[in-house]
Amino acid sequence: MFDLLRLYAQVVEEQSFTVVARKLEISQPAVSNQMRALEEKLGVKLLYRKGKGFALTQEGEILYRHAKHILDAWADLIQEIGNSERVMSGKIHIGASHIPGEYLLPAYLASFRQLYPDITFKLTIGDSLEIAEKVVAHEVDFAVVGAVFDTEKLTSEYWLKDELVLLAAKDHPLCSEPSTNLRALQACPMVLRESGSGHRRAFEEALVKRGLDLNDFNVVLEVGSTEGVKNSVRSGLGYSFLSRHAIEHGEKFGLVEITVADFKLERGFYLLTRRNKSLPSIAEECYRYLLNQKPDQISE
Known part of the structure; x- marks a missing residue:
């Protein structure tokens, strides 16, 4: 059986x-x-x-x-x-929110597979909340998400740093000045990630610290993916805050990064597992490998 x-x-x-x-x-x-x-x-x-x-x-x-x-x-x-x-072969099922899943993990998994060529992967991508639920339901071995989930059933371990930067289309009025501020942004149309994403949670938490919330902004579109946000901003629907990892190779394609005075928006990416539950040996090996790959520590 x-x-x-x-x-x-x-x-x-x-x-x-x-x-x-x-x-x-x-x-x-x-x-x-x-x-x-x-x-x-x-x-x-x-x-x-x-x-x-x-x-x-x-x-x-x-x-x-x-x-x-x-x-x-x-x-x-x-x-x-x-x-x-331990036989280092088989499949590792990893869950990931959009930024680590689309821009970070592929390169790390390729490097890991050079060490263990008999291992294969399944990578499931969704918003942070959705992926956290998959960890609880045993649908993935572990996950990498852009928010902390320290609960009765989940535990999070810091992996690396992310910065969210303001981007607008190159012909957007905001681009006429070298910098802007939150008050100026409140009047302009804004594109935002969907509810449940770590991206959005980080932005909302940063606003709360300044006595603001999303109701103070002119949100004209909520999008379910980072690429969708980039394309919407590029099309002129509004500005948005995007992960630097999504644009770090200079691939802004008509987008301009704008400094926001007194508003530095940072968050972490976290490795997420079921609390007090050990991983299968090959998943544990991959988890530890990722945990040791911290590029922000190298640059600091």
Whole structure:
């Protein structure tokens, strides 16, 4: 039964019977037969066809959550009984908010894979709150997000620093002066990340320290991604604050960075795990590798 649960989790994560069969070096019908055997054992339907692929039934979602718990518990057991012969292969599922997921992690994961070429990754990107919920639900091994989540079920460890800078289209009226201030910004149309993002949380917390909130600003658009914010600003919809990591290679493409007097907006990126729960050995190795890669410490 344990092997069936492990196979089922692989099928769900890969979203493909064929990919799983190829990786396990078995036939695709063999994978299908194993899934049918699992359904028969449980007496419920787990998967149903959807377009060219498949989706999970409600029972399938429940089984996947419990299968991950069981597999994680098994990994904990192996670690606790002192298995020193760790095999550094398999898949690491990482969650990330938009900035670390799109601009930072790919390069670090490529470097990590040079050390362990048999390891593969799945990277799930969303807003910080959404990704934190996936950590709690055991849908990812660990995550990198732009906000602190120290709760009963989660713990955060500081990774590196981020700075949010003001950007506007090159023909925006704000660009006529070398700097601006918060009062001037209140009257201008503003583009903002969606609720739940660490980006937005950092901005709102900075405003509170100055006795302000978003109701004091002219927010004309909320966007669900950093690229969406950049394109909206570039199109002239309004100004926005963006992570320096998203523009650090000079790829501003018609955007101008503007200094805001007496308003330095910084935040951290954090490695997020389930509290008091150990990671699978390969995920733990990757977590520790990332924790040791702190470029802001090098530059300071």
